[in-house]
Amino acid sequence: MKSNFLFLFAFSTILSSAQPNTEVFLFDLNSKNGNFQLSNFKNISDNQGYDNQPSFMDDGTILYVGTRNGQTDIIQYDIKNDSKTWICNTEGGEYSPLKIPNQQAVSAIRLDPDGKQRLYKYDLKNNINTIIFDTLVVGYQVWFDKNTIISSVLEADFMSLYLSDLKTGQNKKITPHVGRSLHRIPNSNLISFISKNADGTSEIKSFNPKTSQITTIATTLPNVEDMCWLPDGSILMAKKDMIFKLNPKTKSGWKEIASLKPYGITKLSRLTVSPDGKKLAIVGELENQKLAAKLENIRWISGNWKGEAFGGQTEENWSEPSGGSMMATFKLIENNNVVFYEIEIIREVENTLILQLKHFGNDLKGWEEKDKTIDFPLKEITENKVVFEGMVFEKISTNEMNIYVDIKQDDGRIETVKFNYKK
Structure with missing residues (x-):
């Protein structure tokens, strides 16, 4: 019980206190015919403090969290109009916003002033927010369908993968020692997650919510756990100022495909690609605040x-x-x-x-x-x-x-x- 309390305290401290001055950057992406070309760079957060955890609502809209009045709240960014809308006004800080399937609503993890960490629903129509469930301390989440959530849940000094059925209210533990990067695998009924091994290595694995089958896909880059999928089934990961790509269908391993050093961006972490594969949003820091002559x-x-x-x-x-x-x-x-x-x-x-x-x-x-x-x-x-x-x-x-x-x-x-x- 003591170790569980310490881990939750440490996790809450990371969320609520001094955080790196990260930004969310947006690029046009051309990945057709095996290409990987980035253009039209833009710092869409452009904000002092912690701006992070982007996800696409659709091809033209991005969700992310940004610092406002000393806490993190959810921002909805319209790509075409280059406009931002804050979509919550709670006393707590919000994290990891995601569009809920088939609803005009967003789910996010809220860390309230009383220390409670719960998964909430934010209705975009009537501006009402409600608790999705509070029986688990969810760290990260992904929607399989409108009634099924796969999440990384805080337990002791690690996170475990859970499957939650919102209709029945049942929560099923799948496997322990997982990371924060959870994604729908394109053109499949599978979820990908990061499995952390005792020797310090990590693997990308798939999980079938219908059959509970787990399959190993590939080994991650060393000491990296943030990833995303391209529509063609390739995987992207980032390290320092480089973006890497892996095709799980081949055995060629990770390949360097782009550097963001010319843009003065380093310490890359979370990244996500729009559903149509034409936009890349990525989190990083501006190196020494001096940018390249571009x-x-x-x-x-x-x-x-x-x-x-x-x-x-x-x-x-x-x-x-x-x-x-x-x-x-x-x-x-x-x-x-x-x-x-x-x-x-x-x-x-x-x-x-x-x-x-x-x-x-x-x-x-x-x-x-x-x-x-x-x-x-x-x-x-x-x-x-x-x-x-x-x-x-x-x-x-x-x-x-x-x-x-x-x-x-x-x-x-x-x-x-x-x-x-x-x-």
Whole structure:
């Protein structure tokens, strides 16, 4: 009993106290014909604190937990509209959210202020939450169907795999010493789980809820237990800044297929693929807060921005990254008249970025000579700042940024002018 209490206390402490500053990243994924290509990188959580445990509700919606007011709550993220909705307002912290089959509802594990850890249902229609069952201390869960849950349950100093029938209320213990990664295996009636061996190794196994048959699929990467399935039946795991793939039908073993180091992402853990196989959501940390010189890492600059400067109104329109560049138009308006225009580009050149611009009068006559541009070499990129030599973009929020521009005065002094922009 003492060891069970200590384990539950330790588990609760992990959930409720100091946690790593993880983020949830989203990529477009092309895995057709044996390919594995990632593109359109986006930090969808973009939040200080613990953001983790993503799962797809459908091809266009992701659930995950994020830090808010010192605790973790469930977020519903709309991919198309790049919008977030908090779907619970309880006093407890929520973890491991999953869509409940055939219902407009989500299940999640709640750790309440009184220390109780129970599995809850959150109805998305009427904003009511109810206990699914409280006879087991569930750590992680997956739905087999709308009446059957497979879960990793806290027992003593380990977790055991359980099958729970919501119709009968029966809970059946399947096997001890399992991990947190539970998944439906594509195109089958099987569940995968991680089995932990006494020698420190772990195996991916399948479980048939109808027959209770357990079959070994493969050995995991060393010291890794987070995995997901591709629609074609391949398995993904991640370690450090690398993503690995295994085809259970062959004996070729784990293969490195992608590195997130160019994006400045490391300490990869949980990962999940959309039902159609076209999106990958993965959890990691930004390394040293300095990001690689990639346009994808400054995508947040894109959009229509308006502000005030030089005694007038300013406007910049930045495009999304495409063709190795981002493009912008700028104009300054005073007394309802355009003073001047700019065309700006940021492009990838020899593993770095450079910002270049040209000025034009209100009659579109150029200020610079035909082949001349004003260039701003890149110095560094962090999570919320892009520093060029002479121009800095600072992210305040999703809809606000500051731009600082060094402008040489007639007497030779350099004056830094601040542009505050809002979308």
